[in-house]
Amino acid sequence: MGVFLIEVDLHEIGARIRDVRGNLTQAAFAQKLGIERKTVGRYESGDRAPDAVALLRLMAEFGADPAWVLTGRGA
Numbered sequence: 001m002g003v004f005l006i007e008v009d010l011h012e013i014g015a016r017i018r019d020v021r022g023n024l025t026q027a028a029f030a031q032k033l034g035i036e037r038k039t040v041g042r043y044e045s046g047d048r049a050p051d052a053v054a055l056l057r058l059m060a061e062f063g064a065d066p067a068w069v070l071t072g073r074g075a
Helices: 010-021 025-035 035-045 053-064 068-071
Strands: none
Touching: 010 035, 010 053, 010 068, 025 053, 035 053, 053 068
């Protein structure tokens, strides 16, 4: 069984989340995801990565591929 490592850059993840958010305010975006506005701010500033639930909600609400959000690879 092979092991593979993927570089995860929190600032790049934040940039992709900003792209998904588009023209929505952080508050409106957070409400759609069922999270706090400050959490969106932490994602976008590169302070933290979204958890699995947030990634699934990004996919359900905005069609954002979780792999793309985390790595920039994928749809």
